Amino acid sequence: MENTELEQLDRRRSMRLDLENEPVQINWKDSNGEQQSIEAICIDISRRGMLITHSDDLPIGTKLIVKFTSEQASNTELKAKVARCHRKNFSSYHMFLLLQ
Template structure:
């Protein structure tokens, strides 16, 4: 694509993978310094981030580590920050993570 007039257009045309609610582990530290570890559903994975389904809200800008468990002994870790946390009608939260490009 040679026209780079809009990052929004690039985002919509970039690769997206429906994760079919695959369970992932997330790890984050709260404002009191306590580390939390939770198993939640990953809804969507794209070049720039992930969409997660969680039973609790996470504050915007919270650093989060996402761990994908594989069938073998290795794990894949991704690092990002909470971009949004939107309460859904069912009471759960749709968490949008933007991936850290430096990690």
């Protein structure tokens, strides 16, 4: 098997947690250096990344701090950056965040 095939197989085998409809707070600095924050919904998370949904999109490469906000979640903050973003329907975007 080629290295890229092994990486794809590893990605598929990595543990995924079903976190459908788990609220997260996303924080980042915009192009003017101003702190921004939105509430989004986590769809799922793996050891390498996270899929979230929100009504707006963020530019690819934007560095973020992600915090789960449900009562069951710990106060752990995750560093991430926007790797992909695409429109899901008329009112929402799916964003894949690469965990750092």
